[in-house]
Amino acid sequence: MKHIQVQIQISIFCLVFSSFPQIGQSQNHTAIDIIEKADKKQRGDYSQGEMKMSIIRPDWSRETTMKMWSYQDDLSLILVTEPARDQGTAFLKRFKEMWNWQPSIDRTIKMPPSMMSQSWMGSDFTNDDLVKQSSMVVDYTHEITGEDDLEGRPCWEITLTPKDDAAVVWGKVITWIDHKDYLQLKTEFYDEDDYLVNTMTAKEITDLGGRILPRIMEMVPADEEGHMTKIEYLSLDFSKPIKESFFSVRNMQKVR
């Protein structure tokens, strides 16, 4: 179980910090422009907060709560606060390196790079859903294929088709991005045979740490009844700068 936990938390590095769309205005409403705006604005400088992840299955559910600190995509620190079994376990990522702190054995473990590109075990997210967000820009062609209202907001429906030479797992991606704040409110992932695989939905748009963001994200696999992974932000703050020295092996051991 511990190993699964580890993997979940690693992937959260990739996931959590790449999913903060930001506010912006644009006059050009071409598909590529909208996607680029949604993508660029996901790259905040500093952020810190607390989130809860729930893995929900028809007959069970598990929750993990963690505190997170990050600087751009390069530096991040995660501290598990719940469940008690994993409390105090921490992860530090600096560029391509990653460490894990195990308080029970007083030991820092350097993690192999293969763990960073791992799928998000136990949950319904996979790395390709969100981690490689920037690939949404470079690996696909984009077309506005409709308009829809989600969460009470008018949205563009944009269909992404992979370029011939792109190494991506999806056959097609349809995403709904809202006109006002460029929030990615819903995304459908299709396989190569055009079957829906996963649907990601953003909910409860609210002011989180000074930004308009969805507080909840849900990933639901299409062919598995009652399965869902939910990410809920308990708090977020983008205003406090974090020193580069905060992201150290020592601080991973000390942070509370």
Place this chain on the structure above:
Amino acid sequence: MKSLQLDFKRKLLLILIILSSTIIYSQSEEKESKIHINGYIKSLQGLFDFSLAPGQPRQTITDNFLHHRLNLDYYISDNITFKSGLRTRLFFGEFSRIQPGYGNLLTEGGNDVINMTLINSGQNILLHSIVDRAYLEYTKENLEVRLGRQRINWGINTLWNPNDLFNAYSFTDFDYAERPGSDALRVRYFIGFAGSIEFAIKAFKDTNEIVAVGLYKFNKNNYDYQILAGWSGKDVVLGGGWAGSISDVGFKGEFSWFNSTSDEVDNAFAITSSFDYSLGNGTYFIGGLLFNDSSNNQSNSNIFSFDLSARNLYPYKWSTFIQTTIPITPLINGGFAFIYSPVESRPIFLSPTLSYSIANNLDVDLVGQLVLQDGANGYGSQANVFYLRMKWSY
């Protein structure tokens, strides 16, 4: 006899009070409070199958105990913290019963120089409680000083750790990952994001027991490195280790040279290295080697009870290991460890494990430890140990 029973009951009551108060406390705990408490309760059912000596009939005995751990951290001020750990076990199986003075053995193995055993009572039903962490930590900017009973874990490699001079770890001891503490002084000065220079010295009764070592850690080209030098018992020790990667594969290693100052003990050299890799679906592999120069390489060595230290981490000269963990479902994890040493008896250590998460803080594990080697009846299983463990964390 009556007073003994009373004494026992009183202690049991005391433990129950501690237990219940910690549970209540942990439930009503406030954020950023000055006191932080956590721990676990485990129930273990063990089955041992072995023969006491070659040629003797095999016997099966049970091992049953409850294991409670309480960690208490008290944040006295911004700079000073007191950290402690209490380990309490209640044994009621055959394994503890057939060993006279088992409690004293636990006291001896669990303590360093200072005796911090709180309770050692009973024979048929044995209650044993020991403080295995109790230290003050002072921090100021990049400096950290720890004084008291603490775990000094210097390993950088995954399975075997020749750099772990203060408290060597044996993987057969699966139920005590925390390990006993050392009564020591440790001073660290942190440099950069992954570097430090530190010095640690352990309390000693006579000069032959001195362990006093300096350690320097640094990070270069995406590798963590460490170098150490000092005294460990009768040896002058020089060692080092690394943790990095080749492409996507983790690459780690550790070595120590023990230069004996005594005529009775030979010099020794131990080196180990390992590679680990994780597949997209979460399956994890690790494989590695140990060269242990100090081993006498005797074919009939006992993997469960040999003289474990950083200079002797496994009873054979050469050993190779492979381990894998497989997430069968999000709640069920399987694992398998295999260690082989190329000596005449061809000893293989196998450890299959299965863990199941019953609830957020409740886990059940099935752990097997099997030794295959040449014995009186040819090659085969010589000793088997199975444990069923239930763990509730709070």
